[in-house]
Amino acid sequence: MAAAALRAVSAGPWAPSLERTNFRGRTVTLAAGPALAAAAAVGGAAGAPSRPAAAAALVAGLSSGAVGLYDDVVGARPDQKAAKGFAGHLAALRQGRVTSGLVKIAGVGAAGLAAAALLAADPSVRSHPRRRRAGRTAGLVDVLLGAGVVAGTANLVNLLDLRPGRALKAGVLLGTPLLPGPNGGLAAGPVGAAAALLPADLDERVMLGDSGANALGALLGVALAARTGPVGRAALLTGIAALTAASEKVSFTQVIQNTRGLRELDALGRRHS
Secondary structure, eight states, rough: OOOHHHHHHHHHTTTTGGGGETSSSEEEETTTTHHHHHHHHHHHHHSSSSSSHHHHHHHHHHHHHHHHHHHHHTTTTTTTTTTTTHHHHHHHHHHHOOOOOHHHHHHHHHHHHHHHHHTTTTTTHHHHHHHOOOOOOHHHHHHHHHHHHHHHHHHHHHHHTTTTHHHHHHHHHHHGGSSTTTHHHHHHHHHHHHHHHHHEEEEEEEEOHHHHHHHHHHHHHHHHHHTOHHHHHHHHHHHHHHHHHHHTTTTTHHHHHTTTTHHHHHHHTOOOO
């Protein structure tokens, strides 16, 4: 499904606007981003254990992919490039400018909130022992924690999308342990789409961009949120927040290059010339 979606996006009249230059100066296409978002969202929804969970996958994957694509296209404009990071987008907002990055942040956050609310309507998720004892306030906190997991995972995967194949490998490694169990179908969509597009990404023919990385992370976040209670969601969100904060101080690429094992895994399958 992902390969077919990639061919369809690459053949569209918008294809020239999706061409970018990667870190080695090669021309690649961002078509893999919307292709992954569509295939992974549909695949996750098809494997979902219930209609609310299927809706959560569609909302998280397609919405995160759409606002990511908006940032990929509009964010390439000269007037948008100056704002970097969350602080840069807030500074631009104080000056009366709404950046594409801020639109993406708000959109991914809203998608996470909607997906978490839909999961709360899923009987299998709602029947978690800790949730049966929860009141309205606790239920609201649980939804907010779920939203944080979905949006935070989307951002975290996006932070890894700096070298060919890195984000897709991370997605497969994170998603594969989530495949067993009643909610495993939610992870099957993003894992399958990531595996299908990995060869083209490693060969530097395509690039995920914000569209693909955000969608992949958001869908994995839905799978994580669906199988955890409030305590598990809080623990996940704490870890995600810590890694995100660390990314502001330390380069993930530098850490990977300086760590044996991570360096070899990161380079596995990648072209060298």
